[in-house]
Amino acid sequence: MSTTIYYISNILIIICLVSSLLQTRYLFNINKFNNLSVSFLATIQLFSILIAFGLLIYLFLISDFSFELVYLNSHSEKPLIYKFSGVWGNHEGSMLLWILILVLFNFFFSLFSFKRKIFQNLTVSVQSLMIFGFTLFILFLSNPFKLSENNYADGIGLNPILQDPLLAIHPPVLYLGYVGFSLVFSFAIAGLICKEIDKTWASIIKPWVFIAWSFLTAGIALGSFWAYYELGWGGYWFWDPVENASLMPWLAATALIHCVVVLEKKNTMQSWTIVLAIMTFSLSLIGTFLVRSGILNSVHTFASDPGRGLFILIFLFTVLFGSFFLFAIQSEKINKPDLSSLVSRSTGIQINNWLLMTILSIVFIGTMYPLATDLFFNQSLTVGPQYYAITITPLIIIFIFFMIFSPRLGWKESKLINLIMSMRFILISVLSLSFIISLYFDLFNLSEITIIFLSLILVFTSLKSGFSLSGKNTIIKSNLGQNIAHAGFGIFMIAVVSNAVYSKEKIYDAKVGDSLELSGYVFNFKKIEQVEGANFNSLKAYIDLEKEEKTLDEFTPEIRFYSDPPTITSETSIIHKFFSDIYVVMNVPQNQQSVSVRLHIKPFMNILWFGVIMIILGGLITAFLKRTRIDEV
Amino acid sequence: MKYNYFKFIPLIFIIGFGIFFYFSLSNDTSKLSSPLIGKKLPSFTVPELLSNGEFMDKDLGGAIPVILNVWASWCIPCRVEHPALMTLANMDEIDVYGLNYKDDEEEAKKFIDELGNPFKKIGIDRSGRTGIDLGVYGIPETFIIKDGHVLYKHIGPIHVNEIEEKILPILNKERKQ
Amino acid sequence: MKKICLIFFLLISTNMSIAEENRAINLFKEVRCLVCQGQTIHESNAEMAEDLKEVIREKIDQGQTDGEIKSFLIEKYGNWIIMTPPFNGLTYLLWFVPLIILLFGIYFILSKKNHKV
Numbered sequence: 001m002s003t004t005i006y007y008i009s010n011i012l013i014i015i016c017l018v019s020s021l022l023q024t025r026y027l028f029n030i031n032k033f034n035n036l037s038v039s040f041l042a043t044i045q046l047f048s049i050l051i052a053f054g055l056l057i058y059l060f061l062i063s064d065f066s067f068e069l070v071y072l073n074s075h076s077e078k079p080l081i082y083k084f085s086g087v088w089g090n091h092e093g094s095m096l097l098w099i100l101i102l103v104l105f106n107f108f109f110s111l112f113s114f115k116r117k118i119f120q121n122l123t124v125s126v127q128s129l130m131i132f133g134f135t136l137f138i139l140f141l142s143n144p145f146k147l148s149e150n151n152y153a154d155g156i157g158l159n160p161i162l163q164d165p166l167l168a169i170h171p172p173v174l175y176l177g178y179v180g181f182s183l184v185f186s187f188a189i190a191g192l193i194c195k196e197i198d199k200t201w202a203s204i205i206k207p208w209v210f211i212a213w214s215f216l217t218a219g220i221a222l223g224s225f226w227a228y229y230e231l232g233w234g235g236y237w238f239w240d241p242v243e244n245a246s247l248m249p250w251l252a253a254t255a256l257i258h259c260v261v262v263l264e265k266k267n268t269m270q271s272w273t274i275v276l277a278i279m280t281f282s283l284s285l286i287g288t289f290l291v292r293s294g295i296l297n298s299v300h301t302f303a304s305d306p307g308r309g310l311f312i313l314i315f316l317f318t319v320l321f322g323s324f325f326l327f328a329i330q331s332e333k334i335n336k337p338d339l340s341s342l343v344s345r346s347t348g349i350q351i352n353n354w355l356l357m358t359i360l361s362i363v364f365i366g367t368m369y370p371l372a373t374d375l376f377f378n379q380s381l382t383v384g385p386q387y388y389a390i391t392i393t394p395l396i397i398i399f400i401f402f403m404i405f406s407p408r409l410g411w412k413e414s415k416l417i418n419l420i421m422s423m424r425f426i427l428i429s430v431l432s433l434s435f436i437i438s439l440y441f442d443l444f445n446l447s448e449i450t451i452i453f454l455s456l457i458l459v460f461t462s463l464k465s466g467f468s469l470s471g472k473n474t475i476i477k478s479n480l481g482q483n484i485a486h487a488g489f490g491i492f493m494i495a496v497v498s499n500a501v502y503s504k505e506k507i508y509d510a511k512v513g514d515s516l517e518l519s520g521y522v523f524n525f526k527k528i529e530q531v532e533g534a535n536f537n538s539l540k541a542y543i544d545l546e547k548e549e550k551t552l553d554e555f556t557p558e559i560r561f562y563s564d565p566p567t568i569t570s571e572t573s574i575i576h577k578f579f580s581d582i583y584v585v586m587n588v589p590q591n592q593q594s595v596s597v598r599l600h601i602k603p604f605m606n607i608l609w610f611g612v613i614m615i616i617l618g619g620l621i622t623a624f625l626k627r628t629r630i631d632e633v
Numbered sequence: 634m635k636y637n638y639f640k641f642i643p644l645i646f647i648i649g650f651g652i653f654f655y656f657s658l659s660n661d662t663s664k665l666s667s668p669l670i671g672k673k674l675p676s677f678t679v680p681e682l683l684s685n686g687e688f689m690d691k692d693l694g695g696a697i698p699v700i701l702n703v704w705a706s707w708c709i710p711c712r713v714e715h716p717a718l719m720t721l722a723n724m725d726e727i728d729v730y731g732l733n734y735k736d737d738e739e740e741a742k743k744f745i746d747e748l749g750n751p752f753k754k755i756g757i758d759r760s761g762r763t764g765i766d767l768g769v770y771g772i773p774e775t776f777i778i779k780d781g782h783v784l785y786k787h788i789g790p791i792h793v794n795e796i797e798e799k800i801l802p803i804l805n806k807e808r809k810q
Numbered sequence: 811m812k813k814i815c816l817i818f819f820l821l822i823s824t825n826m827s828i829a830e831e832n833r834a835i836n837l838f839k840e841v842r843c844l845v846c847q848g849q850t851i852h853e854s855n856a857e858m859a860e861d862l863k864e865v866i867r868e869k870i871d872q873g874q875t876d877g878e879i880k881s882f883l884i885e886k887y888g889n890w891i892i893m894t895p896p897f898n899g900l901t902y903l904l905w906f907v908p909l910i911i912l913l914f915g916i917y918f919i920l921s922k923k924n925h926k927v
Contacts, residue, residue, distance in 0.1 A: 324644055351915075369903075382891070
């Protein structure tokens with residue numbers, strides 16, 4: 001049985017390899033195999049990988065340990081959902097998932113009918129070239145269907161830190177984002193070859209860009225949320241290399257979506273759009289390279305193998321060099337002049353794109369610098385959160401400023417004075433509001449209060465222009481998505497700053513019966529007991545939360561002891577209140593007498609996630625909302 | 634054909650990064666070099682484990698290079714490493730010293746009784762303070778010291794074949810001088 | 811009067827210790843836990859982290875400045891142990907590249923626009 005599956009799955013991968021190779025024909029002007037249509041081959045690509053992926057899930061579900069991957073990453077006593085998510089909780093399986101999403105996008109794109117067939121053919125060709133590369137990679141360097149040499153009675157198990165419902169969906173969502181940009185990349189290359197990058201090009205790619213961007217945003221947010229409650233360090237973003245690796249394509253992608261909008265409206269910024277399309281996808285590849293090759297130390301790294309790293313590096317280099325070379329020789333022919341004046345919306349967008357690029361370069365250099373000093377000077381260096389806070393804060397202030405004003409400028413030319421006059425009510429009310437805030441909470445410093453002030457304006461102006469109330473009817477404007485996302489970003493920034501300023505924490509060495517205290521709340525340590533879980537034993541503490549002598553709720557932080565593989569994890573216990581999260585985590589006991597308990601009060605966390613959801617929602621609305629032209633401006 | 638040569642600049646950067654990544658790939662970042670290398674050994678004086686004497690930095694000050702190994706009985710890799718230390722100690726003209734790091738004295742003595750004593754002298758660092766002075770963070774760690782200066786530091790257990798590959802070449806080179 | 815003085819003295823001394831405790835916590839947040847990659851010693855309760863915390867507390871008690879404590883740690887463990895990179899020959903590029911890119915962008919956008927107007 002196992003041998004049959006082994007052969008079937010490898011044949012399926014080879015089928016995908018061959019059909020992908022056939023698909024690349026348009027790229028090389030080969031006129032053979034014309035009787036095989038693009039969509040037919042795309043269907044074969046999709047189904048071969050889909051069945052292979054289904055087989056892998058099946059192997060995990062029945063716990064067939066004759067396959068090495070299942071042996072290494074699963075265990076018969078693991079709960080069903082983690083058998084399922086164990087499929088992509090490892091290197092080989094996640095690469096197969098990556099390919100599955102590649103062929104999925106390829107398939108959907110090939111279904112649409114285009115006026116200019118050549119565009120579609122070229123895009124599918126470029127996309128298939130990448131599918132070919134990745135399929136080659138899994139076939140020879142990271143084959144998920146490898147039979148193990150020994151007979152194992154049971155598997156090693158999935159790293160318990162990855163046994164989490166959120167992490168079960170985090171990789172697929174993130175990959176939908178990463179890989180979604182592969183299609184954008186392919187389409188950009190097709191446009192470069194045809195020398196036609198114009199309004200039509202932009203309107204075709206626009207929904208895809210926005211969908212991919214929304215998934216990427218959601219994927220990063222899920223990872224961040226997971227880190228928030230699973231790692232138990234009280235933070236949601238650590239500027240960890242792997243987090244940075246996912247943030248970099250996001251920054252490029254955010255600049256890209258704005259360029260696509262300008263291109264669609266004004267037929268300009270062609271070079272920007274192409275460079276950003278190439279960069280976004282390349283940075284997704286760099287992210288994969290950094291994580292998979294293990295050259296970065298990180299909490300998230302789970303597999304490292306230099307041979308694989310080398311392959312991804314060569315692949316990445318080919319993609320980057322090839323596409324930038326093509327861009328260098330073709331770009332003069334695609335550029336259309338920018339006819340707008342200095343004070344115009346497109347300048348505003350260009351400025352913010354450049355700010356995004358600067359932030360991107362900060363994240364990039366911050367992540368790479370320790371590698372470089374280690375390589376060249378044999379000196380290790382840590383680039384911690386403080387570096388990013390110092391360098392990015394001033395940029396964020398300018399960034400929000402232009403986010404407020406650019407959308408309110410006309411595309412061609414505007415008077416700044418008129419604009420400020422039209423916003424006078426909002427400006428005055430927000431200024432006084434933030435003045436009151438700064439008086440009431442005396443903790444904010446200048447840059448913090450500036451960010452809050454600007455973010456508040458951003459939220460108000462965005463919401464105001466997203467809906468307009470004329471009489472009894474609410475009119476939804478075509479820029480609704482944009483305004484929701486911008487307002488969401490404002491809310492997000494307010495939450496980030498307030499959270500940073502008002503977070504409180506305290507560490508206690510606590511015994512049963514102790515009463516701990518943190519900013520008005522009393523934590524009564526009632527008892528601690530051993531509990532048996534599905535595939536772990538745990539030490540569970542019961543802590544009552546009290547305020548003003550009233551018991552409000554109960555915390556149950558745990559320390560879990562997994563045996564397959566042997567690992568100890570600390571489970572946080574969080575009570576979400578409207579304005580703040582109260583967060584309790586136990587450290588692994590070092591002695592018999594007491595446990596070290598860490599209490600956190602994290603204000604505005606709900607609001608922070610709400611802002612992120614608004615950003616994602618805005619992206620999806622823009623992707624799907626047909627332009628029911630009640631025009632702005 | 635007229636090109637804007639400005640647009641070719643990214644290609645140079647891409648090649649540069651390609652080379653950089655290639656070398657980073659083969660560079661092991663998890664092993665950190667100690668800033669103490671080439672510097673004078675910090676001074677310390679700690680009691681001895683197996684006698685009533687004292688063990689101090691001056692014991693390691695000779696012109697012949699010596700080995701200082703930081704270990705503990707609770708440290709499993711130290712157990713793995715021990716045969717390698719025994720091999721080293723049985724070689725001619727190589728002195729191995731030990732620093733017992735944050736350990737229980739009785740346990741440490743049991744460890745030595747059980748597995749043999751490769752050390753010429755063993756100091757006790759009960760509080761771990763001397764360890765911090767030496768920049769120790771993950772035992773076992775092994776230093777090669779000559780004239781009171783640190784020549785080399787090895788983090789993690791010494792594998793038997795690493796004696797030939799890493800330790801002996803350094804010792805031999807220093808002896809010739 | 812003596813009593814008041816004593817209370818006053820006690821108040822000051824407790825205040826001092828709160829200030830010192832804050833200093834200690836701020837330092838803990840700046841020191842990387844070497845055995846638990848990526849965390850600071852503030853976030854960790856690994857034995858190594860606890861030892862380092864104790865050393866830092868002691869040095870604060872001895873009246874050492876933050877700078878002195880940091881350079882002590884760097885001397886023993888290397889630049890790696892401090893979370894925020896220092897500003898020196900090794901890190902000029904790290905701190906200046908973002909600025910250069912920003913300035914280049916401003917020049918780029920302004921010069922492009924001026925051609926057309």
